[in-house]
Amino acid sequence: MSIYLEISENVQCGKAKIVKELVQKAIDNGLPAAQILNEGLISGMNVIGEKFKNNEVYVPEVLIAARAMDTGVKILKPLLIEDGVQSTGKVCIGTVQGDMHDIGKNLVKMMMEGKGIEVIDLGTDVSPKTFVDTAIEHNCQVICCSALLTTTMEVMGDVVKEAERAGIRDKVKIMVGGAPVTEEFCKQIGADKYTSDAASAADAAVELCR
Amino acid sequence: MYKVTVNGEVLTADDGMLLSDLLIKSDKNVEHPCGGNGTCRKCIVTVNGKEELSCRYIIKSDITVLSPDSEKIISETGAEETGKTTENLCYVLDIGTTTLALALVSLDDKKIIKVITRTNPQRKFGADVMTRIDYCRKNGACELQKTIISEINSMISEFDLQKSVKLYVSGNTTMLHLLFGIDCSSIGVAPYTPTFLESKSENGYGLGINGIDTAESLPSISAFVGADIVAGLSYIGIPKSGKYNLLVDLGTNAEICLFSEHSALCTAAAAGPCFEGANISCGMSATDGAIYSYSKNEIRTVGDSPARGVCGTGLVDIIAELVCGEVIDETGFMECGAFEITDEVSINQIDIRQYQLAKSAVYSAIVTLLQIEGISFDDVEKMYISGGFSAKINIENAVKTGLLPRELAHKCIAVNNSSLLGTVKYACEKNDLTVYTGNTSYIDLSQNPVFSELFIDSMMFETE
Ligand code: B12
Numbered sequence: 208m209s210i211y212l213e214i215s216e217n218v219q220c221g222k223a224k225i226v227k228e229l230v231q232k233a234i235d236n237g238l239p240a241a242q243i244l245n246e247g248l249i250s251g252m253n254v255i256g257e258k259f260k261n262n263e264v265y266v267p268e269v270l271i272a273a274r275a276m277d278t279g280v281k282i283l284k285p286l287l288i289e290d291g292v293q294s295t296g297k298v299c300i301g302t303v304q305g306d307m308h309d310i311g312k313n314l315v316k317m318m319m320e321g322k323g324i325e326v327i328d329l330g331t332d333v334s335p336k337t338f339v340d341t342a343i344e345h346n347c348q349v350i351c352c353s354a355l356l357t358t359t360m361e362v363m364g365d366v367v368k369e370a371e372r373a374g375i376r377d378k379v380k381i382m383v384g385g386a387p388v389t390e391e392f393c394k395q396i397g398a399d400k401y402t403s404d405a406a407s408a409a410d411a412a413v414e415l416c417r
Numbered sequence: 418m419y420k421v422t423v424n425g426e427v428l429t430a431d432d433g434m435l436l437s438d439l440l441i442k443s444d445k446n447v448e449h450p451c452g453g454n455g456t457c458r459k460c461i462v463t464v465n466g467k468e469e470l471s472c473r474y475i476i477k478s479d480i481t482v483l484s485p486d487s488e489k490i491i492s493e494t495g496a497e498e499t500g501k502t503t504e505n506l507c508y509v510l511d512i513g514t515t516t517l518a519l520a521l522v523s524l525d526d527k528k529i530i531k532v533i534t535r536t537n538p539q540r541k542f543g544a545d546v547m548t549r550i551d552y553c554r555k556n557g558a559c560e561l562q563k564t565i566i567s568e569i570n571s572m573i574s575e576f577d578l579q580k581s582v583k584l585y586v587s588g589n590t591t592m593l594h595l596l597f598g599i600d601c602s603s604i605g606v607a608p609y610t611p612t613f614l615e616s617k618s619e620n621g622y623g624l625g626i627n628g629i630d631t632a633e634s635l636p637s638i639s640a641f642v643g644a645d646i647v648a649g650l651s652y653i654g655i656p657k658s659g660k661y662n663l664l665v666d667l668g669t670n671a672e673i674c675l676f677s678e679h680s681a682l683c684t685a686a687a688a689g690p691c692f693e694g695a696n697i698s699c700g701m702s703a704t705d706g707a708i709y710s711y712s713k714n715e716i717r718t719v720g721d722s723p724a725r726g727v728c729g730t731g732l733v734d735i736i737a738e739l740v741c742g743e744v745i746d747e748t749g750f751m752e753c754g755a756f757e758i759t760d761e762v763s764i765n766q767i768d769i770r771q772y773q774l775a776k777s778a779v780y781s782a783i784v785t786l787l788q789i790e791g792i793s794f795d796d797v798e799k800m801y802i803s804g805g806f807s808a809k810i811n812i813e814n815a816v817k818t819g820l821l822p823r824e825l826a827h828k829c830i831a832v833n834n835s836s837l838l839g840t841v842k843y844a845c846e847k848n849d850l851t852v853y854t855g856n857t858s859y860i861d862l863s864q865n866p867v868f869s870e871l872f873i874d875s876m877m878f879e880t881e
Binding site for chain 2: 266270358389
């Protein structure tokens with residue numbers, strides 16, 4: 208088995224310790240950091256993402272896989288910077304103001320990271336202004352908003368308005384999601400993209416970052 | 418103006434009106450569990466022979482609508498009724514998000530004479546409190562208040578008392594706001610601040626409730642732990658042994674309290690509507706034809722009717738069976754994709770996922786409270802289960818699915834409508850409720866690292 212495949216499989220079953228060892232071994236053997244990332248870590252997360260989309264695996268499995276991937280990414284990070292490897296894109300994500308649910312948002316974040324996107328996590332209870340200010344300051348291509356409450360989903364509409372007010376609406380795409388959110392709602396508030404699950408969200412973000 | 422014929426009755430609608438709005442306005446009890454969000458697909462009606470979501474159907478012509486009549490939700494209050502009227506009487510009302518229970522109580526005997534239950538007519542605005550809060554935020558409290566008061570009047574008239582008596586009311590914090598016509602929008606967003614928590618008394622005439630002199634509500638603890646739970650605590654009482662009692666209200670909001678002589682903690686686990694069937698593909702409330710009990714050899718339905726769907730207790734049984742039969746593995750994965758119970762009714766992978774969220778929320782919240790208090794399962798004297806389906810839930814199966822801790826199974830007591838019974842106790846004894854409201858701390862689980870970790874781990878199933 209190639210070491211990339213071995214890394215990928217150990218990411219999939221969440222074996223953080225083994226992933227760490229394997230990544231170190233790959234580096235020590237002089238393999239290129241970008242390839243370890245893409246063909247090992249990210250490829251493993253992609254498999255999990257597909258399975259999650261099909262409901263074959265659920266939240267706990269995704270979280271342990273993401274944790275395993277993370278241990279690998281941590282070791283690779285300095286090398287990737289050294290090699291000048293570019294991320295696929297840059298987004299900011301948060302749960303909207305008035306809402307503290309963060310599990311769905313975290314999954315979206317992990318899946319996006321699993322696609323090589325740089326994600327700025329704003330946490331929960333995030334005001335429209337914070338979303339927009341962050342996007343401006345860090346040059347994000349996409350703002351991702353999560354809401355789990357019927358009573359807070361409308362804040363997403365305010366994020367769209369705030370982006371318009373700040374004059375960045377033509378430069379920044381806005382993605383929305385969370386259990387009560389629908390395609391129809393996304394259109395209604397003038398956001399750009401809705402997906403029902405985290406893996407599709409990551410695919411969509413890659414598209415939007417192009 | 419268009420002619421809309423609903424189950425034979427002719428109504429008129431403006432051009433562009435939402436069908437659900439018309440059905441709500443004309444008291445056709447089509448339910449809208451998700452509050453018209455278009456996500457739950459439970460408001461399906463037949464329009465000119467085609468199935469449509471009533472909350473998404475815009476009226477643009479004359480139409481004929483067939484809507485399934487919503488039925489009474491079977492609710493067992495667990496109350497003993499004497500049927501014996503005495504001199505001094507009062508009413509006791511429990512306003513549940515799903516069901517209403519009104520008891521006529523003898524203050525002389527300190528006993529319930531008779532109880533009537535109804536479905537909360539506010540359900541047409543949405544199944545859970547958040548959808549009602551959202552409706553209130555958009556349309557004001559007035560319509561929601563009118564809906565509940567007219568139902569209360571109808572219930573009171575059934576007793577046919579010739580005099581005015583006092584009414585004691587309990588219910589969750591949102592339901593009490595809406596009874597008094599008070600705006601509850603602020604409960605809907607963080608930091609979830611209710612307008613009032615204290616006990617409230619109002620003149621019956623002023624409220625528009627007939628046959629009562631005053632209405633007194635019990636006090637609440639927080640936005641999501643209401644007077645219904647305070648009443649429940651008062652019904653159960655504090656254990657004298659120095660040990661702890663747990664009260665677990667198994668509903669959409671899943672309130673949990675841990676209390677002893679010295680301290681009290683409470684929280685709301687937000688399990689979701691799966692115990693009421695709202696986010697389960699073949700889910701339904703405990704009405705005619707709902708599978709409420711299931712084993713390999715026997716399926717029992719409400720009214721012994723042909724199975725139409727699954728209600729909460731049936732779901733617990735089915736999932737226990739699937740776990741034990743290894744149809745689903747410990748991660749909840751179901752290789753066969755869906756499990757057919759009858760030709761009409763099946764459980765699919767997404768249903769299992771919903772159940773995993775709900776059961777883990779309840780289990781993790783219980784364990785988190787114990788950990789915060791720094792006690793073990795042994796320190797718990799009794800675990801009381803209340804809520805709509807507590808009477809029929811199979812505890813052994815609940816444990817098998819990981820909804821309740823195995824260590825507490827043998828300490829479990831179902832108390833049905835402890836909110837109603839606790840309020841009756843208060844009406845008769847005027848016991849001091851500040852023992853329950855005074856030093857009870859509300860634990861916010863969204864900030865809690867113990868809960869966060871447990872919640873993920875406990876989504877798994879235990880297999881042999
Ligand atoms: C876990 C949970 C909690 C936990 C939260 C823990 C945490 N750190 O997040 C706790 C117990 C703290 C909690 C509290 C509350 N909760 Co809560 N909670 C839930 C529960 C059980 C599961 C939510 C969840 O994590 N789902 C799993 C994740 C993975 O799914 P997801 O978030 O939908 O995300 C997926 C997709 O939507 C998508 N996605 C998500 N975000 C984004 C963003 C983008 C851009 C995209 C593209 C996609 C996307 O990808 C994800 C993965 O595929 C639900 C009920 C249920 N069964 O769904 C209630 C629920 C959401 N809660 C609810 C409520 C009311 C509350 C409270 C306000 C009240 C209470 N009862 O205490 C509080 C307050 C919380 C707060 N402070 O904001 C209600 C909302 C009802 C409504 N109609 O609005 C629900 C539905 C339960 C109910 N009562 O019916 N809750």
